[in-house]
Amino acid sequence: MEKKVSNHEIAEVFNEIADILDLKGDNVFKIRAYRRASQLIESLEKPLNEIEELESLPGIGKELAEKIRILLRGEPLPTLEKLRKEIEPGLLQLLKIRGLGPKRVKTLSEKLGVKELEDFKRVIEGEEILELPGFGKKLVEDLKKGLSEFQEYSRRTRLDIAKAEAEELVEYLGKIKEVLKIEVAGSLRRRLETIGDIDILVTGRNAKRVMEHLVNYPKVKEILAQGETKSSVVLKTGIQVDVRFFAPKCFGAGLQYFTGSKAHNIAIRTIAKQKGLKISEYGVFRGKKLVAGKSEQEVYQALGLDYIEPEMREDRGEIELAREKRLPRLVELKDIKADLQLHSNWTDGRNPIEESAEKAKQIGYQYIAITDHSKSQYQAKGLDEKKLLEEFKEIDNLNQKLKGVEILK
Secondary structure, three states: OOOOOOHHHHHHHHHHHHHHHHHOOOOHHHHHHHHHHHHHHHHOOOOHHHOOOHHHOOOOOHHHHHHHHHHHOOOOOHHHHHHHOOOOOHHHHHOOOOOOOHHHHHHHHHHHOOOOHHHHHHHOOOOHHHHOOOOOHHHHHHHHHHHHHHHHHOOOEEHHHHHHHHHHHHHHHOOOOOEEEEEEEHHHHOOOOEEOOEEEEEEEOOHHHHHHHHHOOOOEEEEEEEOOOEEEEEEOOOOEEEEEEEOHHHHHHHHHHHHOOHHHHHHHHHHHHHOOOEEEOOEEEEOOEEEEOOOHHHHHHHOOOOOOOHHHOOOOOHHHHHHOOOOOOOOOHHHOOEEEEEOOOOOOOOOOHHHHHHHHHHOOOOEEEEOOOEOOOHHHOOEOHHHHHHHHHHHHHHHHHOOOOEEEO
């Protein structure tokens, strides 16, 4: 399988280049160009490898387009390789701590010899840092909080990033004939904002073949364990993935077990016990007899509960509602009827107002609100009174022209 390079991976490369240039005190316009390119790429709906004319993207000139092509081929980028040799690698990690920008990191490095995270942990508890220009007691306390947050969340991955990685791996695993059904479970299926590990459940005909296929995935960096029905790997992005194989008659029970939070599953086990049942990842049992397990729906039904959507399985009242048949319907994308915070190319947005309105209509929105910057935001090309009135006039004209969507101002 040819290695796919995601938009996120390329955006991260450009962001790292911008960080290093920032630490070196390089040209501010060059830094800004890389940052904007990173933001643009991260926001694209279409994969870069499906865009023929990269130069047609806003802010992507010939030089940046060529760098993207190099990365899409899976090759190392010479620019980044060269820059990495010019700074201490640990300094980049420090930039991820809330409150530490390039200037402060540079000061800590030059004045207190901070080169990596462990150095920062040491100096943040000392007195020397308070003697640095701009490092008062309040800032130091804020930096301690930022460090604590970083240590807590650095082991977790953003939902959108984990989702993209999981979808690609699921597609890869699903290509072999031995896989009959495959689902993502865990906190990713519950759609938490950040994800620890990715859990994937598979059912089919040959567990061993599935596990062999997994460890041969091109994006695997390290194999932590490879068994007959469970394997764990670490991807090149640093995310751990656990893949479990279940017989078809147990697949629903496994999916229910590995999706719910710990608190939800404890509550479910309590209900099962009250009914004289036993529940595990292999099914719902009365004595030794399997009474439910093939689907999640029948697992919940066996416990006298309506099916509970994955996003609700946190033991925050959903079980009582399921017992009383009062579970609410979850909001879906189709229910969203408007976007009330949009910038256009009148200021720092990328798209013309008409283009945004047409897109909104296409996805089922009834109205949008244009909220471009005012003149106080000079750096974002904020509008003065004259320009604002001109924009309003364009919006009025578009509202007369377009049908099926209204533009608010």
